[in-house]
Every structure is written in C-alpha cells, then in structure tokens.
Amino acid sequence: MKAWMAGIVAAAAAAIALAAEHTVVQKDLAFSQKTLKVKAGDLIRFTNDDPVPHNVISVSASNPFDLGVFRKGESKSVTLSKPGPVDVECSIHPGMKMRIDVE
Amino acid sequence: MSPRQVAIVAALCASPAVAAENVVDTHGDTLVLEAGHASLRKWLLPDVVPSPEDNKLTPQRAALGKMLFFDPRLSGTGQSTCASCHLPERGWSDSFPKSIRFMGDVMTRASPSLVNLGYNSIFQWDGRSPTLEHQAVNGAGPSGSMNAAGKAKPTDGIANIQKIPAYGELFARAYPGEGVTPTSIGKALASFERTVVSRDSPFDQWLHGKKDALTPQQVQGFRVFVDPAKGNCSACHSAPNFTDNGFHNLGLKSGADKDADVGRFRQRPVALMKGAFKTPQLRDVAQSAPYFHDGSAATLEEVVDHYAKGGDVKTNLSPLMNPLSLSSEEKQALVAFLRGLSTAHPIFEYPVLPK
Numbered sequence: 001m002k003a004w005m006a007g008i009v010a011a012a013a014a015a016i017a018l019a020a021e022h023t024v025v026q027k028d029l030a031f032s033q034k035t036l037k038v039k040a041g042d043l044i045r046f047t048n049d050d051p052v053p054h055n056v057i058s059v060s061a062s063n064p065f066d067l068g069v070f071r072k073g074e075s076k077s078v079t080l081s082k083p084g085p086v087d088v089e090c091s092i093h094p095g096m097k098m099r100i101d102v103e
Numbered sequence: 104m105s106p107r108q109v110a111i112v113a114a115l116c117a118s119p120a121v122a123a124e125n126v127v128d129t130h131g132d133t134l135v136l137e138a139g140h141a142s143l144r145k146w147l148l149p150d151v152v153p154s155p156e157d158n159k160l161t162p163q164r165a166a167l168g169k170m171l172f173f174d175p176r177l178s179g180t181g182q183s184t185c186a187s188c189h190l191p192e193r194g195w196s197d198s199f200p201k202s203i204r205f206m207g208d209v210m211t212r213a214s215p216s217l218v219n220l221g222y223n224s225i226f227q228w229d230g231r232s233p234t235l236e237h238q239a240v241n242g243a244g245p246s247g248s249m250n251a252a253g254k255a256k257p258t259d260g261i262a263n264i265q266k267i268p269a270y271g272e273l274f275a276r277a278y279p280g281e282g283v284t285p286t287s288i289g290k291a292l293a294s295f296e297r298t299v300v301s302r303d304s305p306f307d308q309w310l311h312g313k314k315d316a317l318t319p320q321q322v323q324g325f326r327v328f329v330d331p332a333k334g335n336c337s338a339c340h341s342a343p344n345f346t347d348n349g350f351h352n353l354g355l356k357s358g359a360d361k362d363a364d365v366g367r368f369r370q371r372p373v374a375l376m377k378g379a380f381k382t383p384q385l386r387d388v389a390q391s392a393p394y395f396h397d398g399s400a401a402t403l404e405e406v407v408d409h410y411a412k413g414g415d416v417k418t419n420l421s422p423l424m425n426p427l428s429l430s431s432e433e434k435q436a437l438v439a440f441l442r443g444l445s446t447a448h449p450i451f452e453y454p455v456l457p458k
C-alpha cells in the first residue's frame with residue numbers, strides 16, 4: 001500500500017473511532033437527559049420507552065431534522081454536523097424538550 | 104330450611120363482596136375500578152391551581168381579571184368581551200361551530216372552553232401561547248380576536264382601560280408598581296381564568312370515594328376510556344386534566360378542504376403537525392358542544408362515532424387514530440361517563456364594572 005493510501009485509511013479509521021454513540025430514552029413524556037454534549041458527527045439514538053408514539057424534531061435552524069413517528073420500543077438516530085446548540089422536542093408533546101450542544 | 108342450608112346461606116352472606124374490576128390502562132397502570140381506590144389517584148386534580156412566580160393567584164388579582172374579562176372597553180370597538188366567545192353558561196365556550204365576532208365575521212375555529220386551563224402547560228388550539236398570561240391578553244391586542252374584525256378599524260382596548268381611574272386603583276392594589284399595561288392586564292385575566300375550575304364532578308366524587316357518584320354504566324364508560332384495547336382515549340386525554348398538552352391530527356373531514364386549517368403546523372412545520380390541534384381537557388365537556396376545533400361534531404355521540412371509525416381523512420393522521428372495536432353499549436357507556444365529568448356549578452355572578 002502506498003504511503004498516501006495508508007494515510008487516508010488511517011484518517012478514516014481515526015474518524016470512525018472518534019465518532020461516539022449517545023442514547024436518549026423517551027419515558028414518561030420526558031427525555032432521559034435535559035442536556036447532552038456531543039461532537040460533530042456523533043450518532044444520537046432516540047428510543048421510545050413510552051406506550052404512546054413520539055416524534056423528535058430540531059427546532060434550531062442550524063441543525064434541522066425531523067425523525068418522524070416512532071412507537072414504543074422503536075429507535076431512530078441522527079447525526080449532527082454543525083457545531084452549536086440544538087433545541088430538540090417531541091412535536092406531539094412539546095413539553096418534552098432537551099438541548100444538544102454540538103462541539 | 105335445614106341446618107345445612109342455613110349454614111350455606113350464612114356462608115354466602117359472610118363472603119366478601121364481589122371483587123372490583125381491574126383494567127390496565129394505556130400507560131400500563133393497573134386501575135381498580137372501585138370508588139376511592141388508591142390506584143385512581145392520578146386522576147385527581149391538585150386542590151390548588153398552579154400559578155407562576157410572577158403572578159401568584161390572589162383574590163384581588165382574580166377579581167380584577169374578572170372585571171376585565173367582562174368589560175367591553177377592553178376591546179378596541181367597545182363591542183366585544185372575552186365572554187363574547189367564552190360564556191360561563193355555555194361551558195366557557197359559545198355553542199357555535201365557529202365563533203361569530205361582533206361584526207358578523209365567522210372565525211376560523213371553534214371557541215375552546217376555558218375550564219381548567221390553569222392546569223395546562225400550553226395554550227390555544229395551535230399552541231401558539233406558551234403561558235396563560237400570553238393567551239389571555241392575545242385577543243385584546245389591536246389585531247386580536249376582540250378587535251380588528253373585518254371592516255372595523257383596529258383600535259387599542261388596552262388604552263381604553265388605562266384611561267379609567269378606578270382600574271388604575273385596582274391595578275395598584277393587585278399589582279403594585281406594575282401599572283396598567285398589556286402585561287399586567289394579561290396577568291389579571293390569567294388570574295381570573297385560573298378560577299374557572301371544575302373538579303367536583305360525579306367522577307371526581309367517585310375518585311374521592313363516593314360509591315354511588317357514578318352509575319355502573321359510567322364506571323363501564325371509564326373502563327372503555329382508559330382501556331387501550333377499547334377507547335384508548337386516555338392515550339391523549341390523560342390524567343389528571345384529561346389532556347397530554349399535545350397535538351394530534353384527528354382526521355376530520357375539514358382536513359380535506361382546499362384551504363384546510365393547518366393548525367400546529369404554523370408553529371412546528373413538520374408533516375405530523377399538519378392539521379394537528381391541541382388535546383382539550385374534558386371536565387364539563389357536556390356543556391361545551393359543539394366539538395373539535397372546527398365545531399364539526401354536534402354531540403358527544405358524534406365525537407365517539409368519529410373516533411370509532413378511526414377518522415375520515417387519513418393524510419398526516421395521528422398514529423393513535425385507529426378504528427375502535429366498540430359495541431353500541433360501550434359507546435353509550437363512554438358518553439355516559441363523559442356526562443359524568445360535569446361539576447354542578449352555582450349560578451355564575453357577573454362582576455360590577457368600574458365607571
């Protein structure tokens with residue numbers, strides 16, 4: 001393997017190793033964390049542990065997303081790429097709020 | 104009767120009463136359907152309506168808000184009040200499918216009841232008001248529902264109130280140092296709205312232990328209400344105030360209209376919120392017909408029939424809207440239960456307004 005190819009492979013491996021995974025549980029109409037610090041590129045997995053369906057959206061223009069509906073036991077994930085605070089809520093139950101700080 | 108027969112009868116008489124029925128509700132809690140049972144406590148409303156730190160409820164504030172609520176001078180035209188669309192005799196709604204303003208304009212939505220709003224955490228059909236104070240003063244502003252109707256020239260009802268010396272004195276006592284401002288007017292109105300409470304219905308009395316407060320049919324209706332395999336109503340109309348403070352598209356026929364009301368979508372532009380509206384609380388619901396945000400159901404029976412068929416328009420339908428397996432008897436029991444949510448209020452006393 002040429003040196004430059006080896007360099008690319010090493011960089012990719014490092015990026016994969018650095019990307020962490022975070023889990024947020026939705027239970028009793030609340031997120032398990034009120035705040036969460038992540039690095040850009042980390043995977044954030046939301047799991048619904050309530051008997052009613054939930055939905056997770058960003059209400060911050062810098063990192064918009066809508067994970068759609070998910071029912072009890074289902075999970076959906078999102079990766080945030082832009083640094084900054086991201087306000088997250090369940091659009092069905094807007095009393096469910098949390099903030100993700102992307103570094 | 105032989106001694107043996109006497110012994111059997113005595114044993115039967117001495118045996119415990121038939122055990123109360125249980126039901127596992129939508130949220131996984133086992134409820135014992137027995138008056139006063141501890142498992143039902145989550146349905147009891149707190150005795151004190153919560154109020155924010157900067158607007159703690161006092162009798163003075165509520166009395167001031169009551170005057171403002173019924174004072175037409177708060178509207179720019181002097182021709183409407185909060186009570187134009189929220190009448191105490193009509194379940195704090197107005198009986199119209201969609202409210203009619205003083206100039207004859209028909210508004211876009213039904214007047215929501217104000218009962219037990221103080222227990223909620225988000226306000227208006229589309230949730231655009233984060234506090235009761237915001238909701239309360241929203242209609243009184245120059246572009247609010249009390250003003251600016253049709254061809255009427257928008258004027259400032261707040262300024263009308265500021266010109267009345269007696270109100271100045273009342274505000275000085277209720278809100279020292281705050282003056283007569285849109286903010287303090289909103290606080291006073293919200294304080295009054297926090298006194299519009301229903302928590303002594305037959306259902307509430309049953310929760311407190313009064314065995315005959317609900318009929319057996321109404322208890323069956325409560326079972327249907329909470330049973331996820333039946334009505335599943337409590338998935339959204341949840342304890343204790345019969346609301347999840349959430350937003351759901353119920354598949355109403357009006358959702359297929361060319362200019363359909365998008366509801367919560369204006370605040371949260373995601374597909375699930377298109378045509379979604381706030382879950383209303385249900386105490387005193389029998390007094391506030393017609394129902395739904397578009398006033399399309401004239402009776403509680405029509406409401407139940409709508410849910411039983413799983414809605415009409417399926418676009419962006421709430422995932423909780425599914426056809427229900429309800430017998431005619433169960434539907435009747437459900438309506439009977441809903442009628443058991445009404446408190447017997449004393450005759451409402453209107454305020455004397457300052458000159």
